[in-house]
Amino acid sequence: MTLQCPGCKATIDDDSFYCDQCGTELMKCGLCGYTGKGKVCPHDRTPLLPAKALAQSGGTASLSTASPAKTGPGPGTAPAAGPAPTPAAPVAAPPGAVATPARGLCLRSAAHGVELRPAPGDVLGRRFGPHAGLLSRFSQISSNHLELQRDDSGQWFAKDMNSFNHSFYNGTQLAPGQPQRLEAGATLALGDVAFAVSFE
Numbered sequence: 001m002t003l004q005c006p007g008c009k010a011t012i013d014d015d016s017f018y019c020d021q022c023g024t025e026l027m028k029c030g031l032c033g034y035t036g037k038g039k040v041c042p043h044d045r046t047p048l049l050p051a052k053a054l055a056q057s058g059g060t061a062s063l064s065t066a067s068p069a070k071t072g073p074g075p076g077t078a079p080a081a082g083p084a085p086t087p088a089a090p091v092a093a094p095p096g097a098v099a100t101p102a103r104g105l106c107l108r109s110a111a112h113g114v115e116l117r118p119a120p121g122d123v124l125g126r127r128f129g130p131h132a133g134l135l136s137r138f139s140q141i142s143s144n145h146l147e148l149q150r151d152d153s154g155q156w157f158a159k160d161m162n163s164f165n166h167s168f169y170n171g172t173q174l175a176p177g178q179p180q181r182l183e184a185g186a187t188l189a190l191g192d193v194a195f196a197v198s199f200e
Contacts, residue, residue, distance in 0.1 A: 017052040026051040107195035120150040140191025156182040165191035
């Protein structure tokens, strides 16, 4: 049997690997046997393979091996794999974050019109500490009167720094250097300057 060369249109044997006239390598479909130009069979969209390679592999056997390289299912698979890791990263982040401990302390003295929002580690004093500007007018408050701390669980503590006029929690004098746990609604006094304790 014969076929027509897709290059020069010469009639050649159908079992040829190259055209006898022009030397063009013959490309064949492993399913229907179509011989022609291009990369894909126009009849069944199967990739065209070199006739020699097709014959050596037993016809259709090489088709499954060569198809991925010719048609490119690989690129189709890559985009599908890409989006999968992306959602996984944001899901892992929220469980690690703990926002509960970050509650702020607020000390209000309605009688004196003073409101303090200290940070953990702040010292309350008439001359030292970040709130000295507001507390400097109170002679009962020592230069370094009281220290405020917050632990890992978010609980606040007050520690008297051996002040001259002492610190009081709900009317009870604090022992110098001993942390006192603060509760909402309690009263914390520096000398005779009393503050209502709240959390925000």
